[in-house]
Amino acid sequence: MNKNFIAGEWLDGARVSRNINPSDTRDLVGEYAQADAAQTRLAISAAEAAFPAWSLSTPQQRFDILDAVGTEILARRAELGDLLAREEGKTLPEAIGEVARAGNIFKFFAGEALRPGGEALPSVRPGVGVEITREALGVVGIITPWNFPIAIPAWKIAPALAYGNCVVFKPADLVPGSAWALAEILSRSGLPQGVFNLVMGRGSEVGATLLDDPRIAAVTFTGSVATGQKVAAACVARMAKFQLEMGGKNPMIVLDDADLSVAVNCAVQSGYFSTGQRCTASSRLIVTDGIHDRFVAAVIEKMKTLKVDDARKAGTDIGPVVDQSQLGQDQAYLGIAQAEGARLAFGGEAIERNAEGQPGFYLRPALITDTTPEMRINREEVFGPVVSVLRARDYEQALLLANDTPFGLAAGIATTSLKHATHFKRHSQAGMVMVNLPTAGVDYHVPFGGRKGSSYGPREQGRFAAEFYTVVKTAYTMA
Ligand code: NAD
Numbered sequence: 351m352n353k354n355f356i357a358g359e360w361l362d363g364a365r366v367s368r369n370i371n372p373s374d375t376r377d378l379v380g381e382y383a384q385a386d387a388a389q390t391r392l393a394i395s396a397a398e399a400a401f402p403a404w405s406l407s408t409p410q411q412r413f414d415i416l417d418a419v420g421t422e423i424l425a426r427r428a429e430l431g432d433l434l435a436r437e438e439g440k441t442l443p444e445a446i447g448e449v450a451r452a453g454n455i456f457k458f459f460a461g462e463a464l465r466p467g468g469e470a471l472p473s474v475r476p477g478v479g480v481e482i483t484r485e486a487l488g489v490v491g492i493i494t495p496w497n498f499p500i501a502i503p504a505w506k507i508a509p510a511l512a513y514g515n516c517v518v519f520k521p522a523d524l525v526p527g528s529a530w531a532l533a534e535i536l537s538r539s540g541l542p543q544g545v546f547n548l549v550m551g552r553g554s555e556v557g558a559t560l561l562d563d564p565r566i567a568a569v570t571f572t573g574s575v576a577t578g579q580k581v582a583a584a585c586v587a588r589m590a591k592f593q594l595e596m597g598g599k600n601p602m603i604v605l606d607d608a609d610l611s612v613a614v615n616c617a618v619q620s621g622y623f624s625t626g627q628r629c630t631a632s633s634r635l636i637v638t639d640g641i642h643d644r645f646v647a648a649v650i651e652k653m654k655t656l657k658v659d660d661a662r663k664a665g666t667d668i669g670p671v672v673d674q675s676q677l678g679q680d681q682a683y684l685g686i687a688q689a690e691g692a693r694l695a696f697g698g699e700a701i702e703r704n705a706e707g708q709p710g711f712y713l714r715p716a717l718i719t720d721t722t723p724e725m726r727i728n729r730e731e732v733f734g735p736v737v738s739v740l741r742a743r744d745y746e747q748a749l750l751l752a753n754d755t756p757f758g759l760a761a762g763i764a765t766t767s768l769k770h771a772t773h774f775k776r777h778s779q780a781g782m783v784m785v786n787l788p789t790a791g792v793d794y795h796v797p798f799g800g801r802k803g804s805s806y807g808p809r810e811q812g813r814f815a816a817e818f819y820t821v822v823k824t825a826y827t828m829a
Contacts (some may be wrong), residue, residue: 354550355384356545357396363551373660374708375631379437382526385549386617390518390559393547397489397516398543398565404488405514407542412463412512415539420456423449423504430500430531435661437527438499439669439711440624440664448729452504452532454794455811459508461622462813466513466733479827484820486514487591489812490568490759491560493520493553493581495573496672497627497733499528505794506597507536507690509815517546518566520557521575524672526550528627553577555780564588570810571595572629575731575803582806593807593818595629595799597731598759600789601752602632605745607735607764608662613641613764614648614788617737619761620713620788622715624655625669626735627676629804630760630782630790634728635739638746648718650696657703665714668749671711671734680713680734686725687738695719698736723754731757745770753779760789 352682352720353360358556363383368722371377380459385393409590423430423735440448469482490510495504503521505816521529557577560566560585568591571581578594585592603619604613637645661669668738671677679699684698698716703709721728727738747767750759765771771785781791781800792798808817 351381351383353390353429353525354385354393354400355390355533355537355546355548357395357547359684362735364390366715367523367526369437369525370670371436373436373662373710375710376708377436379433379527382530382550384551386551387555387559390551390556391563393518393549393561394543394560395563396469397547400542401486401488401516404516404542404545407514408415408468409464413460413639413807414458415541416460416463416508416512419539420460420740422704423453423456424530427453432662433531434528434601435523435583435669436670438496439661439672440627441666441669441792443622445661448498448501452500452555452658455504456508458795459512459541459815462509462816463512468553469649473826477829479829481825481827483825484513484816484822487819487821489518489565490515490819491518491520491566491569493557493560493569493571493573494529495523496524497624497629499525500532501531502572502802503532505534505798505811507546509819510570510698511541513816515819516545517550518560519548520551520560523550523552546793561585562588566590568592570819578806590632591818594808595805595810596803597757598631598800598804599634599729599731599755599757600630600762600780601634601636601755602630602636602762602764602789603742603745603748603752604635604645605640605748605763605767605770606635606638606649607766607784608641608643608764609766610644610648613645614652616653616762616764616786616788617649618652618656620790621718621737622653622668622735625671625713625792626715626737627733630792632762632789633732635737636742636751637739638742638748641756646717646739649717653696653715653717656715658701658714660706660710661710668735671713676711676734677711680736683727683730683732683734683736684716684718687721687725690727691722691726691766692718692725692727692738693720723751749774749777754787756803757800758802759804760784763788
């Protein structure tokens with residue numbers, strides 16, 4: 351059984367969780383220890399005790415550790431990718447790509463440890479100098495979702511450590527395998543005892559303990575809006591710093607002048623790949639009248655070629671949905687959309703067994719047409735391979751529809767018009783805007799995050815990560 355990592359030791363938990371392969375529910379990926387509130391507090395104590403020394407560790411020490419972690423992740427990308435695909439259900443190439451991203455993120459933040467920056471400037475008073483520096487926060491609580499089991503932990507853990515913080519990491523209950531493998535690498539990396547701690551377990555117990563403990567200086571969270579609101583309320587109540595990355599209802603506009611094959615590829619890629627289980631997935635296609643019917647027909651033709659099968663089988667395009675409850679949610683939204691008058695134009699059937707007879711949570715990607723903006727399918731995040739189409743008169747109406755959502759994570763446009771592309775980049779109310787590219791699939795060295803109901807607090811990743819993981823000090827010196 352794989353254990354929790356607390357104060358430099360591997361500890362059994364209060365309970366055990368079973369990690370099941372969604373491509374074959376007979377396959378037990380492993381058994382993982384689940385921490386309780388008392389063990390979570392033990393991890394916080396260890397991190398608190400380790401903080402004074404770690405916050406003063408040298409940039410060289412942090413660089414060496416983070417760089418070595420990145421090197422090992424990259425070297426083991428095939429093996430770790432196989433584990434990720436097996437426990438989460440994204441395809442093997444997608445999973446290996448995610449692992450490589452995690453490795454690159456560690457290397458990026460290894461470099462950032464060497465470049466803390468700062469400013470020195472003259473005071474407005476004679477003879478006085480001013481220095482502006484960034485310092486570590488203390489113990490950071492990290493709470494992550496199941497859909498990127500190694501990349502999201504990496505993009506929180508690496509900057510937290512690079513800037514001198516200690517970490518208590520709680521991964522999602524559904525995917526402890528990749529989190530444990532990452533923790534195991536960190537456990538051998540030379541980090542002093544207590545700097546990094548892994549507590550696997552339930553959100554309501556382990557997560558809630560992190561939120562309420564006054565020794566946790568800051569909480570970084572990625573997950574659903576409902577949980578994000580709980581994180582915010584708990585952190586505000588004790589005035590802790592927090593950062594939230596949550597859901598999306600990301601639009602992709604397709605204009606009459608779009609290159610049809612580019613538009614179709616972007617839509618299918620970001621709508622259905624990774625089984626549609628990406629916060630940046632395009633779930634609303636907003637298509638102008640002149641191209642609408644041709645575009646819908648071409649998307650359906652492309653969907654017919656997608657192979658839904660075991661995530662680790664060569665040739666699979668779309669792996670299974672992550673679990674029974676997410677599959678139920680996807681199917682429920684198909685029902686809701688049709689009950690509200692939309693048309694299921696393609697797909698949506700659950701496939702109980704693949705060709706080899708493996709029982710899994712397979713769902714044929716679904717396209718829903720004839721929708722209106724107020725339908726729930728256009729307002730609420732499904733988080734599955736379910737995409738809706740909205741018809742628009744022209745670019746101006748398409749832009750209004752794109753921004754007509756409580757979310758604001760990513761938005762895309764397929765067009766050959768420089769004028770419309772430029773206008774869209776300026777007027778989209780999303781944190782990330784893509785022109786002739788899928789809304790999902792982003793670089794690891796630049797800021798990531800959204801607006802409106804999708805995000806709260808500073809951006810993650812790239813140099814902007816320093817905003818969250820450090821606090822600014824202004825020092826005055828009279829020479
Ligand atoms: P979730 O909110 O159910 O869980 C996220 C994490 O919070 C898990 O680790 C969970 O155990 C924990 N948690 C649950 N209840 C808690 C509580 N009361 N206190 C503290 N922690 C608690 O989300 P999920 O189902 O794992 O992930 C899917 C969601 O994540 C989707 O909405 C998706 O859009 C979002 N997501 C957003 C981004 C982004 O960067 N914007 C990226 C990936 C996923």
